[in-house]
Amino acid sequence: MEQSLPKHDCSKFVEQVFLVLDGEMSEEETNLFIQDIERCSHCLQHYNIEKELKAFLANRVERKCCSETLRVSIMQQISDLSDQESL
Numbered sequence: 001m002e003q004s005l006p007k008h009d010c011s012k013f014v015e016q017v018f019l020v021l022d023g024e025m026s027e028e029e030t031n032l033f034i035q036d037i038e039r040c041s042h043c044l045q046h047y048n049i050e051k052e053l054k055a056f057l058a059n060r061v062e063r064k065c066c067s068e069t070l071r072v073s074i075m076q077q078i079s080d081l082s083d084q085e086s087l
């Protein structure tokens with residue numbers, strides 16, 4: 001058995017998963033965390049779900065941001081065209 005790793009604790013995982021996904025953990029801590037949850041299918045599954053969810057939300061926010069920028073850009077172009085037409 002791997003003696004270097006602390007005993008797996010599912011409740012500790014729940015506290016840490018968000019820190020890892022938010023990038024609050026160092027690379028070393030993250031690696032230890034991944035090694036730890038790979039020993040527990042329950043936590044590994046939970047981690048993957050959280051990761052997918054976070055990626056999904058991030059994409060959604062980004063897309064919303066982009067479409068807002070695009071909308072403003074289009075409004076600006078329409079406004080510019082209107083200005084030119086009125087000259």
Ligand SMILES: [Zn+2]
Nearest residue numbers: 009010040043
């Ligand atoms: Zn676990």
